[in-house]
Amino acid sequence: MSDPGGIVWLASFPKSGNTWFRIFLANLAAGENGPADINNLDERGGIASSRHEFEASTLLDSGFISHDDIEDLRHAVYARAQAACEEQRWIKVHDAYTLTPRGKPMFGIPGTRAVYLVRDPRDVAVSFSHHLASTIDVAIALMNDDNGVWCAPRKGLANQLRQKLLGWSGHVASWLDQTDIPVTFLRYEDSMVDPARNFSDALAFAGRAASSDEIVRAIRHADFSELQRQENERGFGERNPRSKSFFRSGRVGSWREILTPEQVARIEEAHAPMMRRLGYPLSIEDVA
Amino acid sequence: MQPFRYRISGLQVASAFELPGAIPAAAADVVADVQVALGPVPTALQGGDRMGPNWDMVGEDFLLEVPSLGRFHIRGGREIVIALDDGASERDASAYVLGTAFGILLHQRGALVLHGSAVAHNGQAVAICGHSGAGKSTLAAALCREGCGFVTDDLCAISLDHDAHPVILPDGRQLKLWQEAIEKLELTERRGEAVMGRFEKYFLAPQDTVPAPLRLRAIYLLRDARPPLVEGIEEVSLADAMHALDREAYRPGLRIKMGARPGLVMQSAQLLAHVNVFRLTRPHDFAKLPQTVRALRAHWDALAP
Numbered sequence: 001m002s003d004p005g006g007i008v009w010l011a012s013f014p015k016s017g018n019t020w021f022r023i024f025l026a027n028l029a030a031g032e033n034g035p036a037d038i039n040n041l042d043e044r045g046g047i048a049s050s051r052h053e054f055e056a057s058t059l060l061d062s063g064f065i066s067h068d069d070i071e072d073l074r075h076a077v078y079a080r081a082q083a084a085c086e087e088q089r090w091i092k093v094h095d096a097y098t099l100t101p102r103g104k105p106m107f108g109i110p111g112t113r114a115v116y117l118v119r120d121p122r123d124v125a126v127s128f129s130h131h132l133a134s135t136i137d138v139a140i141a142l143m144n145d146d147n148g149v150w151c152a153p154r155k156g157l158a159n160q161l162r163q164k165l166l167g168w169s170g171h172v173a174s175w176l177d178q179t180d181i182p183v184t185f186l187r188y189e190d191s192m193v194d195p196a197r198n199f200s201d202a203l204a205f206a207g208r209a210a211s212s213d214e215i216v217r218a219i220r221h222a223d224f225s226e227l228q229r230q231e232n233e234r235g236f237g238e239r240n241p242r243s244k245s246f247f248r249s250g251r252v253g254s255w256r257e258i259l260t261p262e263q264v265a266r267i268e269e270a271h272a273p274m275m276r277r278l279g280y281p282l283s284i285e286d287v288a
Numbered sequence: 289m290q291p292f293r294y295r296i297s298g299l300q301v302a303s304a305f306e307l308p309g310a311i312p313a314a315a316a317d318v319v320a321d322v323q324v325a326l327g328p329v330p331t332a333l334q335g336g337d338r339m340g341p342n343w344d345m346v347g348e349d350f351l352l353e354v355p356s357l358g359r360f361h362i363r364g365g366r367e368i369v370i371a372l373d374d375g376a377s378e379r380d381a382s383a384y385v386l387g388t389a390f391g392i393l394l395h396q397r398g399a400l401v402l403h404g405s406a407v408a409h410n411g412q413a414v415a416i417c418g419h420s421g422a423g424k425s426t427l428a429a430a431l432c433r434e435g436c437g438f439v440t441d442d443l444c445a446i447s448l449d450h451d452a453h454p455v456i457l458p459d460g461r462q463l464k465l466w467q468e469a470i471e472k473l474e475l476t477e478r479r480g481e482a483v484m485g486r487f488e489k490y491f492l493a494p495q496d497t498v499p500a501p502l503r504l505r506a507i508y509l510l511r512d513a514r515p516p517l518v519e520g521i522e523e524v525s526l527a528d529a530m531h532a533l534d535r536e537a538y539r540p541g542l543r544i545k546m547g548a549r550p551g552l553v554m555q556s557a558q559l560l561a562h563v564n565v566f567r568l569t570r571p572h573d574f575a576k577l578p579q580t581v582r583a584l585r586a587h588w589d590a591l592a593p
Contacts, residue, residue, distance in 0.1 A: 039515050039516040040516070051420055051421055052420065055419075056540055057341060058340060058341055058342050058343070059342075059352060059388050059392070059539045059542065060354060061383075061384070061387050061388060061420065062420060063420060063421075063466075064384070064387070064483070064484050064487055064489075065354070065355055065356075066355075066486065069356050072355060073341060073342060076341035076342065077341050079341070080340070080341055154467075154488055155468040155471075156467070156468035156469065156488075157420065157421040158421070231515075234515050235515025237514045237516065237517070239514070239515075241514060241572070241573075
């Protein structure tokens with residue numbers, strides 16, 4: 001595989017297939033030694049909101065800087081990471097694409113690019129509620145909150161830095177509509193139908209060459225049943241300790257059996273324009 | 289003449305302003321090892337090339353910028369000069385003087401500084417290391433509630449005594465806890481003032497503070513029990529322990545950047561000749577703290593003195 005270097009932001013609203021794609025990448029790197037151990041992924045990209053990485057770079061105590069000041073510094077941290085990045089680094093991001101309080105695009109570092117993963121918000125709501133170990137209504141409320149953030153408790157220290165989510169539509173729009181860095185997007189549903197094509201496109205966009213055999217093998221090693229098998233046997237470190245499992249269903253359209261009509265309406269009313277734009281048919285007619 | 293005197297990590301510190309959370313030292317006639325003052329600080333170091341996004345280092349000269357607070361000039365392991373931003377207070381600066389700035393200063397003095405808290409048990413110190421938010425201070429507070437002495441919080445400076453045995457110098461600072469931990473540990477009556485005005489982290493009134501240097505017996509690397517890690521205490525191999533000292537250093541990259549490699553290896557080897565390193569894997573859950581405390585105490589009982 002050739003490696004053009006630089007950072008690729010692997011961005012998504014939570015529970016939209018980000019981990020699946022990262023496991024695919026790890027399996028691509030593992031080659032015939034796969035399937036990769038989901039608890040020991042050979043991908044060093046990490047997550048952009050890592051508190052530890054921020055402190056290692058800035059030397060500051062992240063508990064004693066305001067969230068806004070942290071955002072301003074994160075831009076500088078990523079600019080340095082990009083400058084130092086000789087091997088391509090895919091970094092997971094759940095933050096929306098925003099300007100920092102001083103007006104810098106937090107992730108808009110020249111030379112970086114973004115692969116944005118998107119999933120039907122009705123399925124996201126179901127999966128998100130499991131991840132949050134909350135009710136579906138709590139998950140929907142966060143998805144519908146244009147000012148939504150997570151990892152920002154006042155009385156304690158979250159394991160990650162605060163991340164602005166901006167609601168589901170706001171999140172998608174923030175990444176797809178920015179013009180600072182090149183961006184492409186993958187629909188989770190398309191990846192489920194034809195992962196080889198979708199993931200090949202993403203790799204090509206990132207300038208990373210891989211043969212179709214390599215891609216097919218990595219997809220097989222990252223198959224949902226394989227991930228579930230590994231989680232059942234040994235657990236998964238990225239699971240929220242309060243939720244039952246991480247690789248829970250992964251199915252497309254499970255919302256039809258789980259969400260109430262009223263919950264569906266709440267999601268569709270809040271996100272109709274973006275859902276139409278991304279090709280997710282609405283179940284209710286003619287919402288405003 | 290600086291009006292405020294403290295003893296921190298074995299050093300006499302003279303400060304131009306109050307450092308809440310540090311224990312005042314009486315001996316004003318003793319020459320101070322470290323001066324803390326307000327004054328002009330350059331915006332860049334001569335000959336520097338911005339080693340970090342908000343800091344630079346040239347030899348024994350260190351410049352650190354803290355957003356919405358000010359610039360810290362840390363020199364030669366003996367001086368911290370601060371230029372405050374408009375609207376920033378000395379009170380807020382004190383949290384950084386006692387945190388990152390002192391950590392850098394201790395690195396400059398060649399101390400081995402771990403990112404950890406330490407408590408005393410049977411006349412020896414044990415250190416608990418981990419990343420920010422890992423639960424070091426909370427576990428230390430729980431151990432102190434069960435009778436351990438408090439040695440140091442967050443910054444754990446290790447030096448060698450006359451027998452070349454590693455010792456921790458009590459840093460004379462108070463334990464700091466987030467409000468959530470204070471509530472869960474039912475320590476509200478010992479809650480002191482906020483460490484830094486805007487944040488819900490507070491000093492905890494000292495219980496049994498250890499006054500003298502204590503020999504370090506063991507280092508525990510605090511980990512969450514999430515797959516593939518299972519609950520328990522296991523000793524780390526010597527090779528892994530050498531790596532762990534680099535990784536668990538206070539601001540890990542700094543130790544490497546500031547020290548010559550052979551010296552660091554020697555320092556780590558001297559430490560590991562006397563100190564065992566264990567991985568302490570436990571559920572990151574307030575409700576399960578008592579069982580972690582019990583497990584640790586049982587482990588200490590089984591350790592050779």
